Amino acid sequence: MPASPQPRIVSDLTESQLLDRLLPLMDTGPAERVGPGDDAAVLDLAGPVVATTDVVVRGVDWREDWSEPEDLAVKVVTQNLADIAAMGARPRSLLLTLTMEPTTEVEWVLRLAAQLGQECRRYGVSAAGGDLSGAPPGFASIGVTALGVLDGVSPVLRSGARTGDRVAVAGSLGRSAVGLSLLLAATAGSRGVGDVAAVPREALAHHRRPSSPLSQGPIAARAGASAMIDISDGLLRDAGRIGRASGVAVSIDSAALAPDLNWAERYLSREEARACVLTGGEEHSLLACFPATVEVPPWWRVIGEVVAGEGLLLDGRAVPAGGWDHFADRPGA
C-alpha cells in the first residue's frame, strides 16, 4: 500500500516502511557482524551464551491508561536483562518482537523504539533484530529476547543454595506492587475511569519504569553466590523457587524488610504494604544466596538464611508463597 504523506496508523505504512522508521531509533552502533536487516543477526559473543525471553501483553502486563510507550520499553528491557543478571551474566544483545493491530498509531511504535534504543545504549546492549506482526483487534504484545555473556564466571543457578547460606537482596522490594495497587484503586469501577493523575508520581515510578541492579548479578557471581533469581513474581514465590530447586527451605526475617515496609506504608495500609513487599511482582531486584565462607558484597542486604527442609519460613513460621501466577484466577491463587 502506498504511504500516505502523514502516516498516522501503522496500516498507513508497509512493513518495510515502518522498519525504515523504527530501526534508526534502535541503532546502537556497529557492535554486530550482522545487525537488523538480514534474515538473522550474526553476533560475536565470547564463551557461553545466556539466553532468555519475556513478553508483555496489553491488558495483562500493561494498560494504555497506566503506561506510556516509553514505560513499556523500559519494563520489557529491564525484565529481560534482570533474568540475564540473575544468572551472573552481562547483557550483550536483544531482539524485539512487536505484535499490534493495524490501527496502532505510528507515533506509539516510534516512541517505544526510541526508548528501547536508549535503554540499549545505556546498558551497552545491541538491538540485533526482531519481528513485526499484525494482531487482532485489541491485542498487542511486546516481546524481547536477550542474550548475555558470562565473562569467565560460572552461571549462578537456582539450584545451588545450601543450608547455612545467607539470603540477600540487591534492590528494592514491593515498589512495583505499590504502584500497581494504587493504579488499580485509581481506575477501579466498571469503566476503568479514575484519577491516575492524583496518584503521587514517585509511588508509580517503579511500576512504570522498573530498574534492576544489573551489575550486581556478575558481582554476586564473582563473590561466590550459590544461587540467584530475579524477583519477578514476588519475594516469597521467587525465594521458594530457589528453595525447591535446591532442596532446602528459605527462612526470611521480616525485620530486614523494614525499609521497604516503611516506604510502602507511605501509600498503603500496613497489611497492604506487607503484601506488596512479600508477594509483589515485577520488581526485578536480585535475590541470592551466599555461603558462610564468602563475604556478602556491598549493595546486598541479608534478609534471611537457607535452612534444612522445604518451603518458606517468615520469622520462623511456615508461610505460603503468594505472588503472581499468570494462569491463576487471581494473583497467588
Ligand SMILES: Nc1ncnc2c1ncn2[C@@H]1O[C@H](COP(=O)(O)OP(=O)(O)OP(=O)(O)O)[C@@H](O)[C@H]1O
Ligand atoms: N514456553 C516455554 N517453552 C520452554 N521453556 C519455557 C517456556 N516458558 C517458560 N519456560 C522456561 O521455564 C523456566 C521458568 O520460566 P519463568 O517465565 O517462570 O521464568 P522467570 O525467570 O520467573 O521469568 P519471568 O520474568 O517471566 O517471571 C525458564 O527457564 C523458562 O525458560
Ligand SMILES: Cc1ncc(C[n+]2csc(CCOP(=O)(O)O)c2C)c(N)n1
Ligand atoms: C494490567 C496489569 N495487570 C496486572 C499487572 C501485574 N502483573 C502482570 S505480570 C506480573 C508478574 C510478572 O510477570 P512475568 O512473570 O511474566 O514477568 C504482574 C505482577 C500489570 N503489570 N498490568
Ligand SMILES: [Mg+2]
Ligand atoms: Mg527470572
